[in-house]
Amino acid sequence: MKKKWIAAAAILAAILVCVLGFNALKPKTVAGAKTINVTVVNEIDGTELFSGAIKTDAETLGGMLEGAPELKAKMETSTYGRLLTALLDVEQGDMATGPWWLYESENNEACKAAGFCPAVDETPIQDQDQFTFKYTDSY
Template identity: 45%
Template sequence: MKTKQKVMRNKSLSASPMKAKELCYIAVMAAIESVVFTSFSFVLYLECITFTIVLFAMCFETKQAVLGAIVFSIVNLSMQGVTPWSMMYCLIYPLYSLFIGISKPFLQKHYWLLCFLCGCLSFLTGQLVQIPFLLISKKITILYILAGLKISCIQGCLSAFCCMICYQPIHTILKKLQGVLLMGKLCKLLAICCILFVSGCTNKEISETAKSASQETITLHIVVNKEGEEIFNKNVSVKDHVTTLADFLEKANELKVEMEDSAYGKKIVSILGVKTKDWQKGPWWLYESSNNESCQASGQCDAASALKIKDGDDFTFNFQGM
């Protein structure tokens, strides 16, 4: 009886470090994913988070990879703000991890298929995040999906190329690290370093947002097109504390913007007197930016109420239908 109790005690003691190690793996994966997502959001067309999700799902256990993606999505949600678009990441990336993890035995034998799949998932990300626009109109959702096809195609191709070049060497390094006897201590050290790095990125973003909010004047370059014809192109300044695009538009008297509350936040009804009269048939006001960080990170601009802006951002507003 004592022998059985001793064996059970030894098993529980040996199981405890494994559990702690798994938590460290999850923390490291989530932290690295957060760093990759934040860092590459400043680079146009280059989206490396999908490759990172695929890499971890192939290297680690499926449960660990999925939990790591969930933790990352929650961290990203706290950094980007709770919006229907940012919440989509909480669904997309864990599902990607689960799908790759389940398909791992097959994908390990078909390297080129893995690269192609990585590109396809990267392409799909830019399209899936547009689903919340269904809260407004099916036609608007289709328009945003079509408008984002170019960016999503480029992102998908670059992600597939990145997987072809980087997957095998990084996969080999990660597997070697897993075999190191001191991986428990090393993993804890990496977890602490990555979490501190993410905290630094978060604090930087918060300080930049606070700086933008306290700024007396913010200037955006605005281009307005009505059904393909340019009707406005100049810098617009607002002398007030604004943090989102909706705040800016409401206070930019020069643009004569009218907005209404909706299920997803404020929607643009009219600019310069050009108004959407039928939300089911259109035309509607759509917008894009070539340098706004949030727009570049997701491949599409979020709703005006949730979209953070900075001095010097540019926006193009297009009044168009199907």
């Protein structure tokens, strides 16, 4: 009986360490003013639609998009959170066949940690983050 108790305590401790470790590594949101560098590219016709800095107090990429009228972002709620459906009056195609709006960042901590950028409302932003949004028919 004592061995079962020790094994259960060890399993509980391992789970606790995993949960605490994951939360410690998860990028945190940053309150306050920040500048996010944004590039928007239409890969279908080979044009750059926007390149510039967005000033924001938002804590997530979704909040930044929502508060940046110059990007004319449209998002819709899906099973997995908000989905980017349009930028700069370029509407996403059919969800199954594309083209789609995709985004990436080489310096955002959440994108680097996951190896890809999470959903817009799950991507915390920090001052001087850089994002590239691509309208593309491939991924």
